[in-house]
């Protein structure tokens with residue numbers, strides 16, 4: 001399949017009338033799939049009402065079919081059409097954080113959405129992305145858009161159109177290039193179907209921000225206790241991994257340098273994933289900074305690009321620094337431990 005590339009300036013007025021948006025929206029209504037920028041990561045969008053479109057999303061990514069998709073909407077009318085009810089806590093969260101990097105789980109209204117999009121569950125994940133290109137495209141298509149991250153399953157999520165192209169060129173109808181995404185990690189997923197809200201996946205909106213609006217929020221215990229099955233099906237898979245094994249190290253620069261020296265003595269090419277503060281403090285074959293430690297948002301923004309960059313260089317093993325688990329640091333550490341797959345050294 002030939003994959004079209006459309007460049008779109010996200011800052012122009014009346015984006016919804018732009019030829020690229022109109023063309024991509026038409027393709028969506030024909031149940032083909034296109035990648036689109038959001039404020040978190042690029043998504044692979046398709047008509048959420050169509051089994052055919054949803055099947056194409058799963059096929060293009062190589063995604064397991066038991067892992068449901070997030071439905072992206074551009075206005076609250078669309079929400080009313082796909083959920084059974086909107087609990088009070090969800091209303092407050094919507095007021096505070098939509099459009100934005102927050103996905104809410106609702107009880108699903110039967111009959112509207114493709115059963116494949118929700119993997120046959122009785123609930124549905126919905127979010128309104130805070131990105132002019134995504135919003136214009138959803139409005140233009142006049143459809144709820146199912147959109148997982150636009151990476152091949154298992155790879156780091158894409159934060160640029162180039163990342164999408166690297167993974168999915170030839171497998172999808174088109175890619176809308178709206179420039180690099182901002183937040184860098186995916187949306188926070190919050191289950192609103194019970195008595196108190198539960199974080200199923202940490203992300204761009206922090207626990208502290210949620211609690212500032214609705215009081216106590218709990219976190220799915222499976223996120224830290226790996227003997228339990230996560231309530232969000234996607235959280236059980238290894239994910240985000242670079243090709244070379246990545247080991248996270250708790251003890252800081254000296255410990256990492258010691259490990260680097262050991263592996264180099266064995267003849268390995270060694271990479272270090274650090275931050276701008278520490279780049280000068282290592283000697284290794286490849287040293288990539290990932291944002292600034294003093295501002296964790298910059299680490300989130302650079303995270304997937306840095307993980308992907310290690311696939312472009314010749315390294316046999318990577319050692320990485322860890323981050324404090326406060327604010328967006330929770331999401332960063334969640335993704336890093338999944339990317340690693342090994343216990344922290």
Ligand code: TXA
Pocket residue numbers: 038040041042043044067068069070101103105118121123124125129147148149150185186187188189200201231232233234235
């Ligand atoms: O920021 C984001 O959320 C990005 C952009 C493109 O919007 N999308 C994204 O989608 O990260 P995806 O498919 O990579 O991750 C969706 C997550 C998965 O962990 C999935 O299991 C979970 O949401 N999910 C979807 N529907 C659910 C449901 N009904 N109950 C629990 N978890 C659900």
Ligand code: MG
Pocket residue numbers: 148149157
């Ligand atoms: Mg994903």
